[in-house]
Amino acid sequence: MIAPRPPIPDAPLPFSVLTGFLGSGKTSFLSRVLAQPDFSDTAVIINEFGAVGLDHLLLDAVDQDVVELPNGCVCCAVRQDLADTLYMLLRRHARGDQRFRRIVLETSGLAEPSPILYTLSADAFLEASLRVDTVVTAIDVVLGLATLARFPEAVAQAASADRLLLTKTDLAPLAEDLRAQLDALNPTATLIDARETDPATVLFGGGVIRIPRARFSATAVHAHGIAAFTLTLRRPMTRLAFAMALGRLAQAHGEDLLRVKGIVEFADRAGGPAAIHAVQHTMYEPRWLDDWPDADRTSRMVFIMRNLAPAILLDAFAAGDPAIGETLQQGVA
Ligand SMILES: Nc1nc2c(ncn2[C@@H]2O[C@H](COP(=O)(O)OP(=O)(O)OP(=O)(O)O)[C@@H](O)[C@H]2O)c(=O)[nH]1
Numbered sequence: 661m662i663a664p665r666p667p668i669p670d671a672p673l674p675f676s677v678l679t680g681f682l683g684s685g686k687t688s689f690l691s692r693v694l695a696q697p698d699f700s701d702t703a704v705i706i707n708e709f710g711a712v713g714l715d716h717l718l719l720d721a722v723d724q725d726v727v728e729l730p731n732g733c734v735c736c737a738v739r740q741d742l743a744d745t746l747y748m749l750l751r752r753h754a755r756g757d758q759r760f761r762r763i764v765l766e767t768s769g770l771a772e773p774s775p776i777l778y779t780l781s782a783d784a785f786l787e788a789s790l791r792v793d794t795v796v797t798a799i800d801v802v803l804g805l806a807t808l809a810r811f812p813e814a815v816a817q818a819a820s821a822d823r824l825l826l827t828k829t830d831l832a833p834l835a836e837d838l839r840a841q842l843d844a845l846n847p848t849a850t851l852i853d854a855r856e857t858d859p860a861t862v863l864f865g866g867g868v869i870r871i872p873r874a875r876f877s878a879t880a881v882h883a884h885g886i887a888a889f890t891l892t893l894r895r896p897m898t899r900l901a902f903a904m905a906l907g908r909l910a911q912a913h914g915e916d917l918l919r920v921k922g923i924v925e926f927a928d929r930a931g932g933p934a935a936i937h938a939v940q941h942t943m944y945e946p947r948w949l950d951d952w953p954d955a956d957r958t959s960r961m962v963f964i965m966r967n968l969a970p971a972i973l974l975d976a977f978a979a980g981d982p983a984i985g986e987t988l989q990q991g992v993a
Contacts, residue, residue: 665785666747666754672791673753674762676863677776680798681807681814682769682919682964683939685827685854689798690766692859699860703727703749703760705742707768708962743779743786750789763790764863769919769964770886772816773797793864797821798854802828803940805838808845818842821849825862829855885967886918889987891977893959896927897984905977906938912976914941916968922961923953936961 680686687706693699704726727745742765752758767776773795780786797817800807807814818824824842826834834851842851852862897905902924909917920938924946934946963973970987977985 666751668785668788669750669753672789673750673760674793674864675765675780675790676762676793677765677767677773677795678798678863679767679771679773679795679817679821680769680825680827681800681803681811681817683921683937684769684798684800684804684807685825686766686769686798689825689827689854689859689862690764693764693863696860701759701761703753703758703763705745705749705763705765707742707765707771742776743783746780746786746790762793762864770813772813773820774816777820794822794862795820796823796825796863797849798825798827799838799842800828800939801826801834801838802832802942805835805841807940808838808841815845818845818849821846823850823852823862825852825854827854829853886964887966888962888964889970889973891922891961891963891970891973892986893924893977894984894986895981896925896959897977897981898928899926900928901980902926905979906943908979909972909976910938910941910943913965913968913972916966917963918966919964920961922959923949924959924961925957933959 678686678690690704694702694704706726727749746763749758749760749763753760765776767773777792777795780790780792797820799818804814808818824846834853839851842849854862906920917938918940920936922936923933924936925933929948932949932951934948936946937944973987974985
């Protein structure tokens with residue numbers, strides 16, 4: 661049965677999009693925004709490229725409900741799911757079941773904003789109920805230039821932003837060639853340093869959206885051969901064995917190992933599991949969690965890879981314990 665369409669809100673609700681390439685720092689920044697007291701009444705939609713969503717678990721300090729849109733990229737495979745999710749949120753809002761005053765969508769790292777905005781503009785109810793406020797694109801100052809050169813998705817994300825949010829500026833300054841590239845792709849976007857800006861001012865308060873409607877396009881252009889795989893571990897590994905497995909993968913396939921994130925328990929460390937992140941060649945320090953974020957206590961990682969078979973994951977983790985891993989394919993762009 662089709663649920664009835666909710667009433668259009670008295671005033672359209674601000675809707676902002678936070679995008680940026682895989683591992684550029686979207687979830688980290690969103691955690692900072694949502695930690696602001698003024699943002700407790702924000703509905704959050706998270707889209708991930710993979711059937712096992714982790715971001716909603718890794719998002720710190722979230723009291724509000726987070727709606728997950730996993731298993732595909734929001735600009736293509738799950739565009740209808742986005743429309744359905746927005747309808748669902750607006751229905752809850754109309755009934756007073758969920759109190760929020762604005763909506764933020766964190767896209768997958770491979771999404772392009774334009775088809776997302778098209779989804780809104782192509783639906784009269786959504787167009788009347790929501791006001792697109794700001795499109796913010798996270799740009800990793802360390803990897804940004806190389807990423808823009810290799811991935812058309814990153815170019816589309818930078819080109820459609822109202823604001824370019826520079827991340828990882830604690831690791832490196834904004835290089836002149838990256839600045840020039842961003843200026844060329846999007847001369848009117850505001851450049852913001854994520855570290856030096858009050859997070860409360862970045863996602864909302866942008867006024868009217870800058871991109872003219874005619875530029876919204878229904879289709880996304882993806883680099884081929886990108887797929888996400890989940891690797892679950894049947895037993896906890898030692899930290900050394902784990903680091904060696906990831907090291908083997910990075911050494912052999914670093915260029916095409918685009919993103920690794922996961923929640924992993926270790927045999928030689930008591931207490932909670934760790935949040936694990938790697939972005940292309942860069943491994944980040946594990947973040948130790950006090951406890952598992954949900955009832956599932958399986959160590960699990962998502963690998964987003966280009967033109968690589970899942971067998972390489974099993975091979976890398978199997979040294980010394982051939983049956984340790986199990987992989988599941990999730991999605992292909
Ligand atoms: N040093 C430093 N590390 C950062 C910064 N922002 C993010 N990171 C790290 O970069 C890694 C990826 O950050 P996330 O916030 O998960 O990136 P994301 O864009 O949400 O990733 P996907 O959802 O997979 O596309 C994590 O290990 C973060 O701790 C930053 O400004 N400085």
